[in-house]
Amino acid sequence: MSKLRMPYQCIEKAGKFLVAARGSSIDLFSLDDLSLLSTWKFPHAQGLSTKGGTQSTTKNHSINMLETPALDTEPPHTSPAAKRRKLSDESSTQAVEAGERKSMTKPNSRSDSVASGLEDPAFITLASTRGGQHVIAVTGEDKTIRVPMPKRPCAITITQDNSTIIAADKFGDVYSLPLLFSELEVDQTPGSIATPRTESSSKPFTPAANELTVHSQRNRRALENQKAQSNKASEKPELTFEHRLLLGHVSMLTDVAAVDIQGRGYIISADRDEHIRVSRGIPQSHIIEGFCLGHTEFISRLCIPQGKPNLLISGGGDNELFVWDWLTCRLLSKTDLQSLIADVLLEYKAKNDGSYPKDEIKVTVSNIVHAKHADWNDGADMLLVTSEGVPALFTFLLTPDNILKHIQTVKLPGNALALTTYALTPEGSIIVSVDSIHKPGSITDCRSEAEATEPLRLYMFRGNELNNKSIFKPTNAYDEKQSVKLTNLLYNLENLRKRDGEAKEFE
Amino acid sequence: MHNNLASQTELQSPSVLYLLNLAIMVGPANKRQKREEYRTAHREEAAPELPKKKFYRQRAHANPFSDHQLTYPISPETMDWSPYYPAFVLNVAPGGTQTLSKDVEVADIGCGFGGLLVALAPKLPDTLLLGMEIRSQVTEYVQERIKALRAQNADAHLYQNAACLRANTMKFLPNFFRKYQLLKIFLCFPDPHFKARKHKARIVSATLNSEYAYVVRPGGIIYTITDVEDLHNWMVQHFDSHPSFQRVPEDEQEADECVSVMRTETEEGKKVERNKGKKFVALFRRLEDPEW
Numbered sequence: 001m002s003k004l005r006m007p008y009q010c011i012e013k014a015g016k017f018l019v020a021a022r023g024s025s026i027d028l029f030s031l032d033d034l035s036l037l038s039t040w041k042f043p044h045a046q047g048l049s050t051k052g053g054t055q056s057t058t059k060n061h062s063i064n065m066l067e068t069p070a071l072d073t074e075p076p077h078t079s080p081a082a083k084r085r086k087l088s089d090e091s092s093t094q095a096v097e098a099g100e101r102k103s104m105t106k107p108n109s110r111s112d113s114v115a116s117g118l119e120d121p122a123f124i125t126l127a128s129t130r131g132g133q134h135v136i137a138v139t140g141e142d143k144t145i146r147v148p149m150p151k152r153p154c155a156i157t158i159t160q161d162n163s164t165i166i167a168a169d170k171f172g173d174v175y176s177l178p179l180l181f182s183e184l185e186v187d188q189t190p191g192s193i194a195t196p197r198t199e200s201s202s203k204p205f206t207p208a209a210n211e212l213t214v215h216s217q218r219n220r221r222a223l224e225n226q227k228a229q230s231n232k233a234s235e236k237p238e239l240t241f242e243h244r245l246l247l248g249h250v251s252m253l254t255d256v257a258a259v260d261i262q263g264r265g266y267i268i269s270a271d272r273d274e275h276i277r278v279s280r281g282i283p284q285s286h287i288i289e290g291f292c293l294g295h296t297e298f299i300s301r302l303c304i305p306q307g308k309p310n311l312l313i314s315g316g317g318d319n320e321l322f323v324w325d326w327l328t329c330r331l332l333s334k335t336d337l338q339s340l341i342a343d344v345l346l347e348y349k350a351k352n353d354g355s356y357p358k359d360e361i362k363v364t365v366s367n368i369v370h371a372k373h374a375d376w377n378d379g380a381d382m383l384l385v386t387s388e389g390v391p392a393l394f395t396f397l398l399t400p401d402n403i404l405k406h407i408q409t410v411k412l413p414g415n416a417l418a419l420t421t422y423a424l425t426p427e428g429s430i431i432v433s434v435d436s437i438h439k440p441g442s443i444t445d446c447r448s449e450a451e452a453t454e455p456l457r458l459y460m461f462r463g464n465e466l467n468n469k470s471i472f473k474p475t476n477a478y479d480e481k482q483s484v485k486l487t488n489l490l491y492n493l494e495n496l497r498k499r500d501g502e503a504k505e506f507e
Numbered sequence: 508m509h510n511n512l513a514s515q516t517e518l519q520s521p522s523v524l525y526l527l528n529l530a531i532m533v534g535p536a537n538k539r540q541k542r543e544e545y546r547t548a549h550r551e552e553a554a555p556e557l558p559k560k561k562f563y564r565q566r567a568h569a570n571p572f573s574d575h576q577l578t579y580p581i582s583p584e585t586m587d588w589s590p591y592y593p594a595f596v597l598n599v600a601p602g603g604t605q606t607l608s609k610d611v612e613v614a615d616i617g618c619g620f621g622g623l624l625v626a627l628a629p630k631l632p633d634t635l636l637l638g639m640e641i642r643s644q645v646t647e648y649v650q651e652r653i654k655a656l657r658a659q660n661a662d663a664h665l666y667q668n669a670a671c672l673r674a675n676t677m678k679f680l681p682n683f684f685r686k687y688q689l690l691k692i693f694l695c696f697p698d699p700h701f702k703a704r705k706h707k708a709r710i711v712s713a714t715l716n717s718e719y720a721y722v723v724r725p726g727g728i729i730y731t732i733t734d735v736e737d738l739h740n741w742m743v744q745h746f747d748s749h750p751s752f753q754r755v756p757e758d759e760q761e762a763d764e765c766v767s768v769m770r771t772e773t774e775e776g777k778k779v780e781r782n783k784g785k786k787f788v789a790l791f792r793r794l795e796d797p798e799w
Contacts, residue, residue: 171707173714248714250571250677264799273678274581279717280799286713286750287796288721291681293582498574 004447007455008433009490011418012126012135018431019135020456021123026137031422034458122489127156134179136165154253160260164282166267168253174269176282177243246285249275254496255302261309261327268312268326270299272496276314278326290329294322298496303368305381311402313383315365317497321385323402335396335404337385338363344392344409348441364388364494371421371428380464384430386416388491391440393419393432395466410466413453414440417490430459430466435490443491549651557655560620563648568698569641571677571708579679586683592635594667611635615693616676617710619774621649623695625656626772628669630764638671646673677710680718687724691765696775699735711742713749720751725795728755732769732788734779739787746791755790763790
């Protein structure tokens with residue numbers, strides 16, 4: 001395997017630090033000098049010892065909370081000792097304090113299409129608290145658990161009061177959990193719509209059907225079998241932390257946002273079946289205020305611009321980006337993204353005969369990030385958008401009449417993976433994670449060593465224009481693994497698209 | 508083997524079901540051909556007889572989580588109801604969009620072969636009723652049934668207020684109905700999904716109840732009936748614990764004319780009657796939302 005740097009699938013800023021996840025490790029960079037401070041590795045050995053020989057058939061989902069070095073401690077770059085502050089120290093302390101060392105296994109027979117091919121569970125999303133004190137990291141597959149979730153969390157956010165994590169899972173449910181864990185409290189807290197358990201696990205099994213409710217010969221036989229069967233104990237372990245079911249879709253959730261507007265909280269959730277749902281916040285999250293309907297393909301990203309909490313920008317598999325007044329569920333504008341992407345991919349996808357099937361280029365929005373600072377880009381609301389497998393960053397200006405105006409297509413040295421903004425007074429910067437393994441424009445072809453690039457890049461606004469400023473200082477994050485398998489980890493949104501034929505119905 | 512499997516309509520094992528599907532795809536050509544011929548002929552008839560159920564049967568279970576090849580409107584505003592309720596189409600200028608003189612206000616979710624719909628339509632002549640069914644052939648049966656009934660009762664102008672369409676309401680209910688649009692929702696003899704790991708496929712759940720609350724206006728009623736006591740308890744528990752609903756007291760429930768129709772006119776209701784099974788009824792009223 002060539003010496004290519006491992007790309008970062010998600011990045012998040014936390015105070016003066018940048019938290020970047022590559023595979024199952026998290027790197028912590030200083031935003032002052034862009035230097036690598038520490039690396040947190042997944043506690044691999046521990047996982048093995050607790051699980052024994054069952055890893056091959058287990059798959060868990062967890063939310064890991066890491067505490068970033070407190071901002072009031074001495075700056076990390078002043079002494080070598082400070083540099084050695086390891087995230088793992090904090091996180092394990094945190095976890096032990098919270099008493100959340102329990103492991104949970106869940107057999108999963110489904111072929112694992114999301115497996116990253118890495119030995120350790122890979123992080124799929126990151127979120128940080130507003131003060132940057134805590135970072136939440138979610139893994140898709142897991143062996144040791146900080147907070148086991150009933151289903152794989154797909155998206156997380158943190159409420160505006162910084163106290164609660166809102167987690168949306170693959171099965172369509174949205175849960176809340178406290179940011180700082182305490183011992184288990186009873187599930188029946190206000191705001192939860194979960195019903196009391198119908199059967200306790202100690203209750204012997206009795207079939208819910210009886211001779212009067214089944215009518216076919218085969219079903220009657222099945223009922224007899226059920227009755228003859230010995231009572232099986234419930235195999236699902238109880239969750240050992242406080243979590244409340246807030247709301248749910250019968251679909252796969254793709255993104256979730258928590259907003260406060262006019263003193264009221266709301267939860268906005270998006271799914272694979274083209275729905276954006278607006279629900280009230282805790283404790284009335286069971287009340288649906290409305291749906292923003294208009295997408296005709298899956299939705300993958302929601303963005304609420306800071307300072308304009310009434311607006312929502314959404315994107316996914318549709319050719320356009322949508323701007324909504326989400327409280328009234330009104331569509332304000334749509335902006336084409338497909339042709340911009342097609343222009344970028346022209347040099348990579350054009351056929352030998354020069355033809356270019358422009359219309360076949362699909363949009364798969366992977367990031368929508370709002371960038372605004374009084375001192376940079378003239379105080380304008382800018383939106384930065386990326387699409388899966390596209391080596392470019394698209395910038396849009398949000399006009400006062402709520403239209404997205406394309407400003408710039410910033411070509412990147414690799415496919416855009418993740419991005420985050422931060423203010424380096426008086427200038428504003430964008431940190432972009434690019435795919436350092438695959439060739440630009442491809443999600444499967446690997447680079448040669450000559451085509452190596454740094455995975456993290458810094459761009460800076462000059463007016464409304466973004467310019468490449470510098471790259472992050474090298475890490476030792478060389479990839480020793482088969483990069484082909486990284487495709488599933490880095491590019492999983494396009495799988496949300498419904499395919500013709502897949503849905504073919506049997507009669 | 509194939510013939511034998513294909514004649515079964517209710518099976519349990521998914522692997523057997525898969526075989527069944529294959530069997531129908533490749534299997535008894537005669538039977539399939541006959542069905543298709545019958546259904547095509549029925550569709551093309553102008554004033555048809557009532558359709559025969561045996562040509563429209565479909566296995567009793569459908570997976571609500573899979574992507575069926577469904578058609579559904581992007582939003583309630585984009586739904587064209589005029590083919591479903593032609594007698595209620597407002598005369599509009601040529602080229603203009605067709606609108607109805609009233610909105611659908613009653614939904615029968617999982618309407619099956621349409622017994623309740625057909626029985627309720629003459630009793631609520633000024634209300635538009637919509638049956639929603641996930642199985643395509645059963646939906647077609649109900650549509651043909653309504654077409655025949657409309658033709659047979661053209662003079663009395665009956666059944667113009669009933670229609671049926673294919674939908675997965677667990678996913679797409681808000682695509683069809685606006686907030687507070689409905690007065691009543693019927694959930695009659697829903698699939699009990701006996702196995703615990705299938706409970707999430709039930710038509711009543713804590714999270715789905717929020718969607719029913721969204722489309723039903725305060726004061727509106729959800730009607731439930733089942734012959735499975737466990738499912739009845741499940742539905743009562745989930746609606747009772749949902750802050751948007753309150754159970755309707757029994758005296759009020761028994762005074763509701765829809766309840767007796769639901770007990771006696773649904774196909775499942777009749778089947779349970781024949782088997783001398785029990786029927787469990789529960790009604791829930793949509794409450795006003797608190798201040799936010």
